[in-house]
Amino acid sequence: MIEIKGAAKTFRTGARVTAALEPIDLAIADGEFVSFIGPSGCGKSTLLNMIAGIIAPSSGAIVHDGRTVAGANTATGYMTQQDSLLPWRTAAANIALPLALRRTPPAAIDARVAQMLALVGLANFGGHFPAELSGGMKKRVALAQILAYDPPTLLMDEPFGALDAQLKLIMQGELMRIWENAGKTIVFVTHDLAEAITLSDRVAVFSSRPGRIKAVETIDLPRPRDPLRIQFEPAYRAVHQRLWDLLAPEIEASRAEAFA
Amino acid sequence: MSAPPAGGPVAGAESAEALAVPATGGGANDLAIRAGQCGIGIALLLAWHFASGRLIDPFYISAPLAVASKLWTWAADGTLWLAFSYTFQAMILGFVVGSLAGFAVGFALGRSDVLARLFDPYITAIYCMPKIALAPLLILWFGIGIESKVAMAALIVFFLVFLNTFSGVRDVNPLYLQVTAIMGASPLQQLRHVVFPSAAAWVLTGLKVSVPYALIGAVVGELISSNRGIGFLIGQASGLFDTAGVFAGLAVLAVTGIVLNAGLKKLENRLLRWRGQR
Structure with a gap:
């Protein structure tokens, strides 16, 4: 359970104080998949x-789970758009890293790493360095890395943002498959509305700067969902329309601000 | 700190590889290049051989055969080995002392903003000073024995390794630190798993570039004042107008440089395998 209780962020530049985020209140239940969507900034x-x-x-x-977050939240796994794999470690050594940090016995690490590599379909790529892997493979390794130490919550910041459109859909499918079996809470940031709807139980629409949550919409499309086909279903299109009407004015406002 | 330029490992005055050419894959092509390299060498030696005495007075340029016979004489009477081991010893000691000190100081200043800002003007000042100009002072302090040559080599190496270590420690991607913190890494674990390996590429570049400079430091020390070593042999031969002796000394230094550089390149490729084929 993640409880966001009036969390706000202001930035100070000299004497001027800019509000980046107005106080936010939101509760995310265990096992829930929640997306944050909004214009950049x-x-x-x-x-x-x-x-x-x-x-x-x-x-x-x-x-988070009854504890106030102060400092790095080790009960989460964190995945970003940029590659965060350590380039000097092989795929297997990257997946092993969080386990080694927790002083897991080596035999248990090896078994877990093999299991994770198989889960993301890279059983034969454990010995490869990140520089030798494709963009999609690196994302799979990063996912295996944060799943390896089994944190209850995954935090994902546009994890598939740098992938091409088709690969993105494939990765979305894999993420849903893993999530449906692992029972994790996932908080997913994206600016891709289709991605948010396809994946989420709930979508929080953010306003343009200063950010606040404009609306939280429940996506009650049946699961399992197929990212390659879901956009042709009438129910999906109705949700898309509803959310797009919420999102579009914010995109325009943020664009107006950018050109002001 | 203002001294290290941004964008990549600091290569000192110039990189040890005179011409950085991307390695080509084809084996046959490599062989042809090797043959070409040998051809150029032979052509130069032949040109030197025929020019000497016909076009240019051998007093100035000696001749390849004279140089070879000089090397043979030195090798036969033990002079060569004695001088070489002396110079090599000074160079290695200077390299070890200089790189250890450079690494330690670079690491400390790289981790601490306060220290870096405090020492910045002084380090920049010493960095900008030609280290060779310190040789007379070092001889005054350490005498004409091996100590002053070690000090000379160490001083030059120190700055190259220091600057690269400093930049390497500063260059750590903050994302790696954030992600490992969330994975549960303690600051000490981050140092071991993120900062050191990340800085390793820079430190290795510093070490690689330093080796020829350590040789320079040792030889310069010997040229200025010494009674042993390759630098001393060159100086002595020059004093006796023995051009063949000068060239023989230079040839020994050139070969030493080539061998060391090839070995370091191999080591670097092995240690930095993760950077992928380059």
Whole structure:
């Protein structure tokens, strides 16, 4: 359970104080898949980083499973758009890293790494360095890495943002398959509405800067969902329409601000 | 710190590889290049051989055969080995002392903003000073024995390794630190698993570039004042107008440089395998 209790972020430049994120209140239940969507600069990544404990809220608090987040939140797995795999470690050694940090016995690490590599379909690529892997493979390794130490919550900041459109759909399918079996809570930041709808139980639409949550919509499309076909279903299109009407004015506002 | 330029490992004055050419894959092509390289060498030696005495007075340029016979004489009477081992010893000691000190100071200043800012003007000042100009002072302090040559080599190596270590420690991708912190890494574990390996590429570049400079430091020390070593042999031969002796000394230094550089390149490729084929 993640409880966001009036968490806000302001930035100070000299004497001027800019509000990046107005106080946010939101509760995310265990096992829920929640997406944050909004125009760039709306503070959705800032809020995710607050849950991860990388950024401290200026006011308010984040409570994760009963504990107030202060400093890096080790009960989460964190995945970003940029490659965060350590380039000097092989895929297997990257997946082993969080386990080694927790002083897991070597035999248990080896077994877990093999299991994770198989889960993401890279059983034969454990010995490859990140530089030798494709973009999609690197994402799979990063996913295996954060699943390896079994944190209850996964925080994902546009993890598939750099992938091409087709590969993105494939990765979405794999993420859903893994999530449906693992029972994790996932908080997913994206600016791709189709991605948010396809994956989520609930979608939080952020307003343009200063960010606040404009609406939280429940996506009651049946599961399992097929990312390659779901967009042709009438129910999906109705949800898409409804959310797009919420999102579009914010995109326009943020564009107006950018050109002001 | 203002001294290290941004964008990549600091290569000192110039990189040890005179011409950085991307390695080509084809085996046959490599062989042809090797043959070409040998051909150029032979052509140069032949040109030197025929020019000497016909076009240019051998007093100035000696001749390849004279140089070879000089090397043979030195090798036969033990002079060569004695001088070489002396110079090599000074160079290795200087390299070890200089790189250990450079690494330690580079690491400390790289981790601490306060220290880096405090020492910045002084380090920049010493960095900008030609280290060779310190040789007379070092001889005054350490005498004309091996100590002053070690000090000379160590001083030059120190800055190259220091600057690269400093930049390497500063260059750590903050994302790696954030992600490992979330995975549960303690600051000490981050140092071991993120900062050191990340800085390793820079440190290795610093070490690689330093080796020829350590040789320079040792030889310069010997040229200025010494009674042993390759630098001393060159200086002595020059004093006696023995051009063949000068060239023989230079040839020994050139071969030493080539062998060391090839070995370091192999080592670097092995240690930095993760960077992928380059």
